[in-house]
Amino acid sequence: MxxxxxxxxxxxxxxxxxxxxxxxxxxxxxxxxxxxxxxxxxxxxxxxxxxxxxxxxxxxxxxxxxxxxxxxxxxxxxxxxxxxxxxxxxxxxxxxxxxxxxxxxxxIPLPDGLYSIPKIVSIYPSQDTVPENLLKIYISFSQPMKEGVALNFISLLDSEKDTIPGVFLDLQPELWNETRTQLTIWLDPGRIKRDLIPNLEMGAPLKNEQRYELIIADGWKDQNGLGLAKYYTKNFIVTGRDSISPDPKLWQLKTPKSNSKTAFEINFSETLDYSLLNEVFQIKNEEMNIVSGKWEIGLEEKSIQFFPDENWGSGSYQLEIESRLEDLAGNNLNRLFEIDLENTKAKEIETSFRLIPFSVKE
Amino acid sequence: MKNISKIMGLCLGISLIMAFTFNKEELPFGMTKGTPEIKSMTSLAFGPEGVLFIGDSKSASVFALNTKDNGFTSEIPSVSIIGIDKKLADMLGTTTDNISILDIAVNPNSKKVYLSLQAGDGTPVLMKLEGDEIKPVSLDNVEYASVELNNSPAEDAKDGRGRSLRISSISDLGYSDGKLLVSGLSNQEFSSTFRSIPFPFTDNQDHASLEIFHAAHGRYETTSPIKTFTTAEINGKDYLVASYTCTPLVLFPMEDLKAGKHIKGRTIAEMGSGNQPLDILNVEKNGKSYLVMANSNRPVFRVNFADIENFEGSLTEPVADNFATDGVDFVSMPLTNVQQLDKMDNETMIILQRKSNGSLDLWSTDKADYLLR
Missing domain, CATH: 2.60.40 (Immunoglobulin-like)
Structure with a gap:
């Protein structure tokens, strides 16, 4: 219908x-x-x-x-x-x-053709399981969208199909990428951060073991005044709190063979932040020159592959990861989203990069 | 040969005369003349001598525009524009849902009100009030200077620090004591940078940039983006009064704002849940200084600075309507749905407010004495 x-x-x-x-x-x-x-x-x-x-x-x-x-x-x-x-x-x-x-x-004619009707291309995290302290959601659109109205169109329903109030941070101006095709939505950090008043009053926005449905309503206009022609939904289930920083030492690497353009692959065994994954990796060769090529994010943002422009030569390489890379709860390689100051466990020294050496063999 | 040297001599003479005659006019504040490529006008703030700072989130830059609107007057124009969004939409040939007013700023010298708008397609527009009329401010061939807030990845790589926080949105701008203050948010990391940039701008890009943290009950420490801020003198000391996106209102001594520092603000209040701070400023009435704060989901609050001065603790109780805390009394003013605030002089504010009948009105508080009574 x-x-x-x-x-x-x-x-x-x-x-x-x-x-x-x-x-x-x-x-x-x-x-x-x-x-x-x-x-x-x-x-x-x-x-x-x-x-x-x-x-x-x-x-x-x-x-x-x-x-x-x-x-x-x-x-x-x-x-x-x-x-x-x-x-x-x-x-x-x-x-x-x-x-x-x-x-x-x-x-002035309205834009013609079906192709100009804006669509939602993807919603990240793309997997359907998220931690209860999920910090942000990215929504990618096919066209530049109108700013400032996002929360009129985005809502979160609980398993009873009731809209949950006050889940998202009402931030003006909104956080868009440069082309206005990707929006960042924060789940209210005042409710995620423990011991802040909103957290004590209302609790965290998401509850463990609950099911939720993210709804993006139709009608949200793009820059030409055409609205989303249909509504979008994404179902997910919430698991326990993620209070551990991603640790590159635990990642599994799949190294390529020399004289080939096969992928160098990293498996994180957990979902990491989509937008940061696109920016934080670099491979350098023995001369410390950057190896040119393309990064491709794997299924559910749990892995990433690197395809070099030229054949791999045999020798030593180094993977550089910027420490600002985060998991879904905003924990980065250096520090947790929330640091418990009473936890006196010795802190690791903060560094801007983590380095993982690997070699390519014949 | 003689002829050649004569011609050369003549040329040299002409070029010397030209060089002196057409010597580039020295513009104030190291500005150049031209048409700035401003992609958005997220935030406005006035600096010295009619210089208007325009925060451009889209290009992560701040432009300093010489408005040449620098005549001083102490007379406050009484402003009352009912349905300003409709008026602006009509002038621009569009509908009200196709424009947004992103900020307002009052020139402290001329007392003229400037507004930054954005059309649905992203086109930025700068307007100002001239008496009862709203007029566009042309950016063609103007005197301006600009500063970029994000280092290029190459610059970051040079010093091996990794990329600094990429600002994708400027949440507020301010000017104090020769420095432009900028709070920026990222669309990737829930962090904040606060920068203090000397004005006139220099080529030295090493601005004081610091990371802001918040500790709830002194226990859980998190990074905390600043949504809006103002500067104020409390007990003879200069402070930054800032409001976080996660709601606490905090104080930082200005002298602590040094590059590369990890600093924590002292919480003077928490504004409660489901609310966003929108604007914050300080006004004076009958010799008393007040901090006035507009909120997305609460009335406008005011607090007497004397209370902040006398209160040395750290508050973690929520501010309710007319709620008197142990240390700082927050009083809610009879003003709701205020979207923008600025001050016209120490006693008068200009307010952009969505009235209960749906009308978006811009009005000055010169006839609203009751507000600070």
Whole structure:
């Protein structure tokens, strides 16, 4: 039923796009006014030369009202360019007024085609078992998304399908990657950190041995104003607290053979942080030069493989791991997320890197 | 041959005259003229002489913009803009759900209010109030300087320390005593860096960068990102008053903020669960100094600085509405859903507030004496 409704919605929208596209093309050709596009955004109107560009006014038509919008008018010789402060909004209509008379009305078309509808590409951690002190969740999207609204769309249900309040940290501005395609969501650290008031009042956000469902609602808009067409869910079960730092000494290495491009593989035997895994590894050869190649994260972020660009030569190598690598509970190679100051056990010396030597044999 | 040397001499003469005539104008604060490539305007703060610091989370940089809005006035404009989001959306030719107001800052000299916005597609916009009108601030061909907050991986590798915390979001900016103060968050590690950067900016990138820790009941120590902060003088000593994302409100002596240090703040209050600190500032009324704090899910709190000065302990009780703790009295003000705060002068605040009827209003407290009574 749901997919049928979505299909209907898509067809309806396609007809909508096409009809308006035709109308706007028609108007544009009549008036020779065109929309200037950059990165899929309507950034300006290009207008054939007019005698008195200072008398040009662009208005937004909305709810039957017309309001003048601000922008820059530039005389480009045989063309006049009107650039609004922010790109024109898709789906909205604007009219061009010259000396008090309307010369054109243009609707900015919604993005066309099914491919431009944003999707969720992945949710990390990808495995369905997480520790009760899970610290963060990453959500990857197919397109840059609108910021500042995440918690209107993300919720966590318990096994009774009831929404659990106050699980996520309401942080503004939100934490997005540079391309606005990956969002970091913190589970409320005030509730995870032991002995803080939120922890004492409400307890940790997740409880051991409980099942949960993460829901990401449809409608969350991307930068072009198109919403997620469906909702996404991820089920997981919670296990005990993770209070142990990842220890590279316990990792299993699978070394490659020389004169091949076979992978060098590291198995962590636990899930580590997806985003950090992408950045913290490096292999150096005997001359301490970085070996170029590609890292690929394995199933459930429990392993990583390195494929060199050139064949492995036989000899000694060194794997360098930045100590900031974390597990799912925010424990990094140097220290735990929470350090118990009463635990007087001798602390290891903090280092920026951990090194693991290995050799490639013929 | 003679001709050649004459021509060469002439050329030399012309170039010397040109060099002197077109000598580059010396701009204040080591700024250059041009159009800064600002990708976002997450945070605003005023520095000296009309310099506006713009925190750009997207490029992990801070830009210092010479607004040239430096005439001093002690007169506070009375501001009351009902439905400011609708007004801004209309001017920009879009809908209210397509813009967000990310920060407001008042120029301490001209008392003009500046607003940073972001459109749904990420385009940043800087606006200011001129009387009752909202006007865009052009960033074309302006005087500016900038500082990058993240070392490049190559720079980090040089000193073998490994990568320093990559700032992906600037949570707050401040300026105090010749220094730009920046708190930054990472989208990978639940840590915080707090940087103190001398202004005018220099090429020396070795800013004081420190790691902030918090110890609950002196027992569990965790790294603690700062959400918002202000500086204040308490008992003749300069302090940083900061609020963590995990809710405690803490004090750091400014003299302790030294590069590479591992420092812990003294907790003066915990703001309770389900709440995020949004903005914090200090105001004066009838000779008394107050700390005012806006919260995501609580009313605005104020606390008398004298109480903080007299209180030397470390508080771990939650702050409830009108809750008087042993040491520090937090009083909730009749203000809820305040999204942004700044001060226009020592006694007047400017407030961006979502009213109960849904309207987003920007208003100054000049006619709201009751707030600090």
């Amino acid at each position: 749901k997919s049928f409704i979505i299909r209907l919605w898509v067809i309806h929208n396609l007809i909508f796009f096409i009809s308006f596209f035709l109308i706007s093309c028609d108007q544009n050709s009549e008036e020779n006014i065109s929309i200037v596009w950059e990165d899929n955004k309507a950034v300006a109107f290009q207008i054939p030369n007019i005698n008195n560009p200072d008398d040009l006014e662009i208005r937004l038509i909305q709810d039957g009202k017309r309001v003048s919008i601000i922008g820059k008018i530039e005389d480009k010789g045989n063309q006049i360019l009107f650039t609004p402060i922010i790109p024109f909004t898709r789906g909205l209509s604007y009219e061009l007024i010259l000396e008090g008379k309307e010369i054109a009305s243009i609707q």
